[in-house]
Amino acid sequence: MKNYADADYIHARIAAMRSRLLAGRDYAVLVREQMSASAPGNTLLDREALFREQIAPVIAIAGAYAPYTPLFVAFLRLYEVQNVKMLLAKAADMAPPEQWYDIAPHAIAEKELLQKKLTGEDLRSLFAGTYLASCFAGAFAPRRMAIRLDLCAAANLYNAACLLDGQAQREFQDVALKRVAVLTLLWSSRLQTYYSARDEQLASLLEKFQAFFSGPASAQVRLLEEALARYADERQKSTGQKPSPIDIERYLERFFYAWISSMFHRDFHSLYGVAAYLWLLFYQIQNLYRIRDGRRFGLSAEAVLDALFCEA
Helix, strand or coil: CCCCCCHHHHHHHHHHHHHCCCCHHHHHHHHHHHHCCCCCCCCCCCHHHHHHHHHHHHHHHCCCCHHHHHHHHHHHHHHHHHHHHHHHHHHCCCCCCCCCCCCCCCCCCCHHHHHCCCCHHHHHHHCCCCCCHHHHCCCCCHHHHHHHHHHHHHHHHHHHHCCCCHHHHHHHHHHHHHHHHHHHHHHHHHHHHHHCCCHHHHHHHCHHHHHHHHHHHHHHHHHHHHHHHHHHHHHHHHHCCCCCHHHHHHHHHHHHHHHHHHHCCCCCCCHHHHHHHHHHHHHHHHHHHHHHHHHHCCCCHHHHHHHCCCCC
């Protein structure tokens, strides 16, 4: 059933769904139960079932109020892009991660594709005419295409906000641009650390991202760069060491988590609440994955709590 609700209904549903998300103390209890030697079996679901369980509330309301449907679908496609990266990795003869994100009925790629031996040309044909078409243009270049996929997902979310009117559009775009700033610094750090990319290479790899967002996002990027520099200086002074790449990523994600959490209660009628819930759910899913994997690999409760994207 579609288009059965109005904005107030959706905001009320979002408020109720937000109240059911885990808080810091909930994570602490869950982690200690899961990591204790007496905990019976693995009570957390496997990753794919866990994702489907967690994302179900968003899928349930995605079509309820037509003006918000593009936003919800664009958010779900942040996960679909990860599925397409798996197909890209297989086409490049790289070992893909074993995680498929089921966003049916809003998916354009089905899990059965993992059973096929796809080439770069197959991917180009498969996604022709979709929101991912531009990601597979030109010569087959898996690393560059993976970056394009992330760019496409961010641009898709930003463009979905353009379909809204007035204040709602500005509010959702504000959230999207803040996330874009985080992604810019995350990618820069990863490319420098893991691929030894030089400044000119970074500029080249991120050129389309910069072209699309350089105007509206540049101010957000500068502010976040300044915050990251202050964090690095403080860590250098307190520990005598520069932050590691993992420290940087954790700082950036927690920075965004703290900011988006603060925006949820800004106004019941505001789009900030809708956007905040979606991102808080994103972090909850990542946290539950980390708790599950922490148990799987026998990590201590303290190590797992330290790895979560929120303060527990």
